[in-house]
Amino acid sequence: MKLLVLRKLHRWVALVVGLQLLAWSVSGVVFAWLDHHGVDGEGLVAAPVSRTLGSGDVGVEPAALGLDPAQVGALSLQAVNGHWVYRIETARGVELRRAQDGAPYRIDATVARELAAAAYRGDGRLSTMHFHDGATVETRTAGATWQAQFDDATGTSLYFSADDGALVAVRTDAWRLKDVFWMLHTMDYRGRDDFNHPLVVVAAVAALWVAGTGLWLLVRVFRPRRDVPS
């Protein structure tokens, strides 16, 4: 009798979360069979060539940049697009200043195009450049970006931060396919990455219930002594 109640509860909960159980298992198949090298766009991007910083590259010292000393959270000297620049983090964001003369170095369309050409190792050609002034579904929390779209078979997009020129995302059609199923998997239909919201937790509890009772019913049914009509 208790098993009958359990079986009913198993069915009713399964009725409610049935579609999500299917969505989870189908997306699981997709994750398992989609080659993660293709999803990550491996081989499409060259490792950045590290240039050696010389004494003559620095024309202006940090103290001479005219920064508010109380505002600077981090300060680095690094190569961006073959130029030595100071990368300065303040509460207002990130800015680049040329190490040679202290002038602002902006990641404009021309610089972004050069960054894309230097980074790309695929067999396509750059087709379009787009500027995004905020987050997109393909860049998540990366802020303002330049999108370099290539005409290769994998639909490669390289995204560069509009703040400091860093390569922030490599996206391919395989990634886009995976991301749709990732959305179904996390049940975060807006941002796609949040897997700690109440809906998915409740669904997970229900799924554990269905799987647990299902397994329990199964074990009981396979026993020689049957007290459940079947």
Added chain:
Amino acid sequence: MGHRWLALFVGLQLVAWTASGLYMTAVDIDVIHGDALVRNVAPPVRLDRPLVPIAEVLRGRDDVVALHLRTLPDDGRAVYELVDAEGRRSLLDAATATVLPPFTADRVRALAEAYYAGRGRVAEVRLLASDAEIPREVRGRRAPLWRVEFDDWLETTLYVDAGSGRLATRRHRLWRWFDFAWSLHIMDYREREDVNNGLLRTVTPLAVLTASCGAWLVFYSFAFLRRRPRAQGVS
């Protein structure tokens, strides 16, 4: 019956998937990452003190590919952090341009205490000198790395980069459980990172089959009961 036999075969894994999934969704990822266990230690860069010009620091050197001006969190000293092509980091006192000696265990303890925001105390400080000594929980990290264990109930462990003194990463009990849950979830029990492994590729389609059979049974039985509500008390 097909549903049952299949489900018995993958039933255990279904329980593993849903249980590990529940753990990963129920515990906030910021808690897993231990955000509350460390202070956001980036002391402001001190530009108001006299520093040795960078041009002078670089004179005669040809191994620097990036440079950071930082303030150390424990003693507040301004330092230049030099990065070479291999990613190795070394520190220079920015006020005198003298090379800082490698961190001692006592100094690493002081740094770790500056990074740590919990209530425990340092239990052990150990240098991981070679890549072979890197624990699996931080696989992919490079030696030399300091491992600092605290005696709190979360078994917090801070990893401090030996070259730069930066907080490289941290681990604690809930994070380790998350790692374990993840390994169950992707069925890669050793390396815990290969989502394309053969086992997962085999069992996931069976899960789809089980869920489909189950869904069909549920819908069928409910439809059956609706049509002939008093036929039998069996499901």
